[in-house]
Amino acid sequence: MCRSSDTHLIAVPLPTEWNIDLYLKDESTHPTGSLKHRLARSLFLHALCNGWLRPGRPVIEASSGSTAVSEAYFAQLIGNPFIAVITRGTSPNKIALIELYGGRCHFVDDPSEVAHAARALAAQTGGHYMDQFTYAERATDWRGNNNIAESLFAQLSQERFPEPRWIVATAGTGGTSATIGRYLRYTGRQTALCVADPENSAFMNGWRDRDADASTRIGSRIEGIGRQRMEPSFVGDVIDRMIRVPDAAAVASIRHLESLIGRRAGASTGTGLWAAYTIADEMRRRGESGSVVGLLCDGGERYLDKYYSSEWLAAESLDPQPYLQRLHRFHDGGSLGV
Known part of the structure; x- marks a missing residue:
């Protein structure tokens, strides 16, 4: 970190x-090639300090690509599996980067369904849904x-x-x-x-x-x-x-x-x-x-x-x-x- x-x-x-x-x-x-590296780092620190992450349990995110790439990197860094819920139209290059860092992709057809699908996956697997769209503004320390x-x-x-x-x-x-x-x-x-x-x-x-x-x-x-x-x-x-x-x-x-x-x-x-x-x-x-x-x-x-x-x-x-x-x-x- x-x-x-x-x-x-x-x-x-x-x-x-x-x-x-x-x-x-x-x-x-x-290191992961985008602005989302800062966000992913902050989200992981926020989740770790709140006690939301468990050893061996997956980290799950709803993401169009770059956030997922960066979160896959940090999940690999701490040894947790990572699943990105993304739309099928996401750039193949981004998909390859998610997989490069050990993540796997769960595809949905409708962009409006990514958050629902991520939440459902977290419930099914006992993992943690990172939920960048809720926690981004509070995870990053603006001071x-x-x-x-x-x-x-x-x-x-x-x-x-x-x-x-x-x-x-x-x-x-x-x-x-x-x-x-x-x-x-x-x-x-x-x-x-x-x-x-x-x-x-x-x-x-x-x-x-x-x-x-x-x-x-x-x-x-x-x-x-x-x-x-x-x-x-x-x-x-x-x-x-x-x-x-x-x-x-x-x-x-x-x-x-x-x-x-x-x-x-x-x-x-x-x-x-x-x-x-x-x-x-x-x-x-x-x-x-x-x-x-x-x-x-x-x-x-x-x-x-x-x-x-x-x-x-x-x-x-x-x-x-x-x-x-x-x-x-x-x-x-x-x-x-x-």
Whole structure:
């Protein structure tokens, strides 16, 4: 549990005359390759300290992939079996990673059934259902101990704008945004928090309307973020702004990012990056200087058969080209808008 360390802060180039710095905190460098490594570590510590885990009994999670990968790693570390309850459409690369760390997968067809199936499996096996969607916001200590916000501000202390105007996150459980938002208030920062939400997610409508029962008919196409219902770990009161990001814009953003920094990222990163670009564009037009920070949530190698596949994009009727054109115009000094 003590092997987790800091992650890098990557500068994303913008025109120098804007006097705006954009960074991505690269969470893909964790041992299990994603932002969810922090969450899994916190969930396991929380469960161990609460006495919920038993030797030899399985740990069970409802996850679209990355959380399951990271939880499989920690379960193997302490010698417990791990079962991930996931939808059949989950990336094969993520399934392979879960199995690499000794986990096994239990598949369901309907994304809305993963939590019910995980709870039932725990009852059948005498195992523990980790339930990230309930415990994410309370398992992570927002005052310290592997806190992403504390790490981020320590790194920014050496930059020309040490206190960013905005931090942009995305939400799957809502644990990361809750941690960042609470930390900002705990430390008296002036930094604002924006959460970028993909299509087919209930979070933005629920946050905007203050509706705890908001839901959507179908699930998000962006793995790891967006939910069909308002999850218990989503803490809307610590969020200053939400931006709805088209899925095609998220795909365009990660393809454009690769041309800038030579790195592939998942579409959750692209969702947040499009929102960060939107904020930077607004700052530029108002003549404001400062910094904006987003998250590089995981590497794009897990999604070669999805967000980097022309066949998958065509099947989903997603066309990133119009958004790519807007990004090229934006980086040439123009507006991101239409």
